[in-house]
Amino acid sequence: MTGETHNRMSVPAGAIQILPVDGLPEVRSGDPLLQMIGDAIESSIGGIVAGDVVAVTHKVVSKAEGGLIDLRTIEPSPMANRFAKEWAKDARQVEVVLRHSKRIIRMVRGLIIAETRHGFICANAGVDASNVSEDIVCILPEDPDASAEAVREGLVRRFFPDHEGESSPIGVIVTDSFGRPWRNGIVNVAIGVAGIAPLSDYRGQYDPSGYEMRASILAVADELASAAELVMHKLAARPVAVIRGYVPQTDNRSGTGLELIMPEDRNLFI
Amino acid sequence: MTGETHNRMSVPAGAIQILPVDGLPEVRSGDPLLQMIGDAIESSIGGIVAGDVVAVTHKVVSKAEGGLIDLRTIEPSPMANRFAKEWAKDARQVEVVLRHSKRIIRMVRGLIIAETRHGFICANAGVDASNVSEDIVCILPEDPDASAEAVREGLVRRFFPDHEGESSPIGVIVTDSFGRPWRNGIVNVAIGVAGIAPLSDYRGQYDPSGYEMRASILAVADELASAAELVMHKLAARPVAVIRGYVPQTDNRSGTGLELIMPEDRNLFI
Numbered sequence: 001m002t003g004e005t006h007n008r009m010s011v012p013a014g015a016i017q018i019l020p021v022d023g024l025p026e027v028r029s030g031d032p033l034l035q036m037i038g039d040a041i042e043s044s045i046g047g048i049v050a051g052d053v054v055a056v057t058h059k060v061v062s063k064a065e066g067g068l069i070d071l072r073t074i075e076p077s078p079m080a081n082r083f084a085k086e087w088a089k090d091a092r093q094v095e096v097v098l099r100h101s102k103r104i105i106r107m108v109r110g111l112i113i114a115e116t117r118h119g120f121i122c123a124n125a126g127v128d129a130s131n132v133s134e135d136i137v138c139i140l141p142e143d144p145d146a147s148a149e150a151v152r153e154g155l156v157r158r159f160f161p162d163h164e165g166e167s168s169p170i171g172v173i174v175t176d177s178f179g180r181p182w183r184n185g186i187v188n189v190a191i192g193v194a195g196i197a198p199l200s201d202y203r204g205q206y207d208p209s210g211y212e213m214r215a216s217i218l219a220v221a222d223e224l225a226s227a228a229e230l231v232m233h234k235l236a237a238r239p240v241a242v243i244r245g246y247v248p249q250t251d252n253r254s255g256t257g258l259e260l261i262m263p264e265d266r267n268l269f270i
Numbered sequence: 271m272t273g274e275t276h277n278r279m280s281v282p283a284g285a286i287q288i289l290p291v292d293g294l295p296e297v298r299s300g301d302p303l304l305q306m307i308g309d310a311i312e313s314s315i316g317g318i319v320a321g322d323v324v325a326v327t328h329k330v331v332s333k334a335e336g337g338l339i340d341l342r343t344i345e346p347s348p349m350a351n352r353f354a355k356e357w358a359k360d361a362r363q364v365e366v367v368l369r370h371s372k373r374i375i376r377m378v379r380g381l382i383i384a385e386t387r388h389g390f391i392c393a394n395a396g397v398d399a400s401n402v403s404e405d406i407v408c409i410l411p412e413d414p415d416a417s418a419e420a421v422r423e424g425l426v427r428r429f430f431p432d433h434e435g436e437s438s439p440i441g442v443i444v445t446d447s448f449g450r451p452w453r454n455g456i457v458n459v460a461i462g463v464a465g466i467a468p469l470s471d472y473r474g475q476y477d478p479s480g481y482e483m484r485a486s487i488l489a490v491a492d493e494l495a496s497a498a499e500l501v502m503h504k505l506a507a508r509p510v511a512v513i514r515g516y517v518p519q520t521d522n523r524s525g526t527g528l529e530l531i532m533p534e535d536r537n538l539f540i
Contacts, residue, residue, distance in 0.1 A: 018286040106538045121452040181539035182391040185469045185489030199455045202504050219455030227497035233519045249503045268376045269451035
């Protein structure tokens with residue numbers, strides 16, 4: 001199932017590979033994304049194997065789902081106009097951000113940190129340049145978990161036609177790059193998840209020295225998203241990567257991207 | 271230079287490998303950490319190659335540097351006593367957290383979010399269970415960048431004895447697991463960096479569609495730390511991993527972990 005190899009080195013036991021997937025054409029609204037991702041995986045790395053986690057940037061998902069907004073159709077509100085004027089922003093884009101926000105967390109120095117309809121807190125409510133044209137912006141997928149599940153189902157049907165049973169042979173994450181309040185730079189995180197547990201909960205387990213693990217819930221789906229970004233990187237315009245050899249250390253019951261959102265009652269930074 | 275292989279699959283072009291490094295013995299104060307890490311890398315994966323990034327959890331660095339504190343020697347302050355009593359915490363541990371904080375950001379429901387002397391904002395100012403004994407806690411390294419640089423220098427001396435010139439053949443990151451304000455679960459981040467650029471700045475560059483990248487500074491050292499965690503995972507007690515095949519996409523001038531701290535004037539969430 002592996003693709004062409006250009007490297008004599010083999011993979012040591014326990015290693016994880018982050019495989020770049022090339023050859024995905026520019027995605028347009030209504031395109032058959034499942035088939036395009038499957039084709040790119042097949043031609044680029046020869047297919048997928050059980051245990052693989054497929055990472056897909058939200059931008060291609062949004063584009064396929066028609067999540068592009070033409071700013072020429074947007075009438076900015078008075079607040080969008082005032083904020084845009086003060087900070088030399090595009091009022092139409094500010095308006096799109098406001099329309100896709102559930103609430104505004106901060107609105108300072110031209111920055112808008114907002115909670116999206118889904119509950120994610122991020123810059124500009126996830127509204128982003130589309131790379132299609134200056135007048136077109138890209139919004140987050142309507143339901144990133146459903147998008148991840150659709151990709152997962154499609155890939156299982158194609159690469160594991162005989163698969164039966166409840167547990168998924170592969171995982172899929174839909175990713176976006178988020179800033180962090182106290183740390184410089186953005187990192188890739190998972191906004192949609194299917195087929196894997198997004199959190200790895202070590203509480204109650206014991207480490208090799210016999211000490212019980214406390215406060216140890218790892219956001220593995222975010223770590224997988226960050227790992228994938230290392231080969232997706234911006235200039236390569238590579239929206240898909242496959243992580244091979246990841247072995248979940250705790251219960252891997254399939255979960256959702258919403259589990260990665262801090263519950264309201266534990267959110268200290270609103 | 272590769273170690274034993276247990277897997278027939280080779281590595282496709284452009285792939286990154288995350289290699290677990292086994293065999294590091296329990297580290298004690300004053301231990302020759304450089305040599306121990308070098309030995310573990312050699313026996314576990316056969317050595318390192320140019321371009322490798324070595325990730326080391328801060329806990330073994332702190333232990334080697336004597337960064338363990340015996341709670342039996344700590345006299346809690348009145349505030350530490352009150353806070354500990356209210357939230358059923360160990361007042362001596364609260365006192366250690368306060369002593370290692372530059373300022374407290376939040377102190378609620380038994381949680382302390384604090385800024386460390388270095389400038390990191392994290393739970394308990396980075397003070398952590400040591401896994402040595404219930405009475406011993408582990409603090410962050412005094413200077414994580416210096417610790418990373420010492421490991422880098424030692425590994426270059428050992429594995430690249432003929433290396434000359436300014437640019438480093440390898441990178442080293444010292445890692446810790448931090449929570450995030452709006453996201454559930456902790457993720458591995460880089461607190462010390464040597465030999466690589468912690469941030470990848472795409473601003474002013476153009477993507478394949480000809481669009482200029484904006485607001486695109488990626489915290490690649492944090493993404494590398496998160497990738498490493500996927501093989502280090504808690505129960506394996508594996509404090510070292512090597513990331514092979516990472517290709518920086520922007521200027522890779524060697525930087526520090528301090529560059530990953532959001533500057534005060536851009537910090538919206540104090």
